[in-house]
Amino acid sequence: MAIHMYNTLTRRKEVFTPLEENRVKMYVCGPTVYNYIHIGNARPAVVFDMVRRYLEYKGYDVEYVSNFTDVDDKIIRAAQDAGEDVFQLAERFIEKYHEDTEALGVREADAHPRVTNTMDEIIEFIEALIEKDYAYEAGGDVYFHTKAFPDYGKLSGQAVDELRSGARIEVGEQKKDPLDFALWKKAKDKEIKWESPWSEGRPGWHIECSAMVKKYLGDTIDIHAGGQDLTFPHHENEVAQSEALTGKQMANYWLHNGYIQIDNEKMSKSLGNFVLVNELIEQHDPKVVRFFILQAHYRHPLNFNQELLESAASGLGRIQTFIQNVQHRRKESANLGESEVWLNRMEKYKKRFIDEMDDDFHTANAITTMFEFVKEGNRYLDEANTSTNVLDAMLQLFEEWGRVLGVAFIPEEELLDEEVDTLIQQRKEARENRQFQKADEIRDQLTEKGIILEDTAQGTRWKRG
Template identity: 70%
Template sequence: MSIKLYNTLNRKIEPFVPLEEGKVKMYVCGPTVYNYIHIGNARPAVVFDMVRRYLEYRGYEVTYVSNFTDVDDKIIKAAEEMGEDVQTLAERFIEAYHEDTGKLGVKKADVHPRVTDTMPEIISFIERLVEKGFAYEAEGDVYFRTRKFDDYGKLSHQSIDDLQLGTRIQVGEKKEDALDFVLWKSAKPGEIYWDSPWGNGRPGWHIECSAMVKKYLGNTIDIHAGGQDLSFPHHENEIAQSEALNEKQMANYWIHNGYINIDNEKMSKSLGNFILVHDIIKKFDPEVVRFFIVNAHYRSPINFSDDQLTSAASGLERMRTTYKNLQHRLQETVNLAEDNDKWVKDIKKYHDEFIEAMDDDFNSANAVAVMFELVKLGNIYLREKHTNKEVLQYFLKQLDEMSLVLGIHLKEVATLLDEEIETLIQERIDARKNRDFHRADEIRDTLKDKGIILEDTPQGTRWKRV
């Protein structure tokens, strides 16, 4: 079996073949940090975290990069309205992003680059585009010559002539062509700025990701992902910039998640129906929110409502109840059961079906359906008069693996405070010094069961929540 995914670039399901065997370079467009994230921002964070988890489950070494846009018109405006400087506001909402997505079970990226930390690379990128004739300066602004890039429109499958219809040069713009887009913006009075060969200013939105991809992952990557709304113009412009400079394909696979509707209406600022994750998780268990998101195919539009979350909560609780009952029966079982091979074979069938579902364009909707079938089988097995420990352990093992891929917990995990974790880590250090390796391993396993992973480094023991 091999993974197949829908590639927006070619508009078809394709076998996944990485650039380097066993390794995946993956870039996901992150948020512009001027407020708490809304449920629409949460969907790509959860979806592509799940994709990453599944690739890792299938044995790939994934280098996962997701950026923060920490300087932008929206951030400048929000900072002015709130009476904060741009960098303080951005830092506050980056921390809020990590807090909210962490509660949704999203693992941190290997690198979370920021625009403000990538400015030398962005300026260098633009300089080289100017040198190659793909960009030009106009009174302190720098624009990309869209028509000069022959493949423009290949991601959105639009011709340059179709794109030109209805396009006009706005008042104050100094473009050569209405289709040209900005790479560098000259600073307005009072705005945050960086020095550049074209004067004080800051980057346009699209160039940021091109520079970050190149810096952290190279000229060509395996997977570039983001919300459907980013495919045009953001990702189209990324391709134009990167491929014009590097003369290589930017990404072999482009994947985009679908929209979220709110109570059957498209989420939009004009309707005022944006719902912040910060508020949702005060009302619903964050794992329920995640389960709601993964309980749909990532490319399908989904409808968000309290009723949908209540239904998701009921489904997740049904799984957790069966899991708990299997655990309890395991403690009571004395291995008098027969027909164990039959049960193992039936469980294995659902394991294979789960893999088949996820291999098919990360179809988590079908994968969740398989989990429910396995739960149903578990409930049937629990009605048996005699049960077998190996069969019960196999049920639990498969449910653990499936839930790990989807990023949910079925086993009860008592949340530890940071201080409690540090105390246990110190006890483990002391146990190792005293050569009590049994106790040291016991503490590591205890923390792992509670979602705490330890990493022993030359600088000491580090820990993280998963």
């Protein structure tokens, strides 16, 4: 079955057909780095990491780009409040973002472009829009002229006349139309700024992503993704300025994840119900947090509270207990039981999992399939005779499912002391024989297992990290 995904642009599920066979260009809007990320920021990071993993599982080579907005009004205000340099503050929270998302099992993007490293491309982009009469300069600011782009509103499905009637031109703005949006902003006193043909200033928010998409992935990409709150105006404005410049469709598929709710209320600063990820993963296993996020379909609202998080921990624990029981039975099992019937049964569960994921990445139903398999698998473990073929296939199946969801269901077994001593002796012999590459590989193998080596005059000592 082909992958079907819900396309915000067409407002329906569509069969996924990439621009190039077996290759996918994917861009995900990243955070504005002025604070620690909250659970709402974590959801798109986890969800679209899962999408990337599943596309790879299906055989696609995915080029995955996710940006950092490191120039913004919020960053400037946060730096002023903290008495900190804007660039230092942004760098600090970029590092924190990487720490938090790595804990949640989110793989690094192939590229993490920043606005500050894309300034030349942004200015060139704006210059080209002015030359094409899609933008105009006014008092050192530059605005995109929405009336010049007939398809404005097509992504969000907004009625442009209604938007225009509700829009206002703020004091100091010199727009021709209330819906026109800033491409370049003239700097205020003591603000960070860059030289441009129009003024010393900085880019508007929307032009940043358009320039980064074009620079790193080209004029047209396969998938553009982000939170539902970005559909309008951010993504709508991206579409307008990118397609006005290139005359080509910016992205063929637009994916948007749903909102996070806290105890059935929308998460917001005014309600004071923000849940910061760095605090959450201090109190809970990050693996549980990721599993919790994926237990809902990505387009649906996700309600968060401690009870639901504990329920996710319980569900994950059921899977891990089952796997541990399989591993234990595998050590003692002789190949006595019938395997063909059970291997065929497992293939059906594997197909069900794939069918659910092919249906717009429905992780909620895919996880339900896993729980049903655990229930049936436990009945198999109760049988007197089990087959090593079946037990190995069970472990392999959960390794595959864990790779897709980004959750390591199968724990790495700890090395026994005698196994450590044997590897250290092999490393010693390799060094004596001047096989230094082999010696380094053994050290790396031990390090990955949490074994710390210390070479002394009396020999190699070790401890568990």
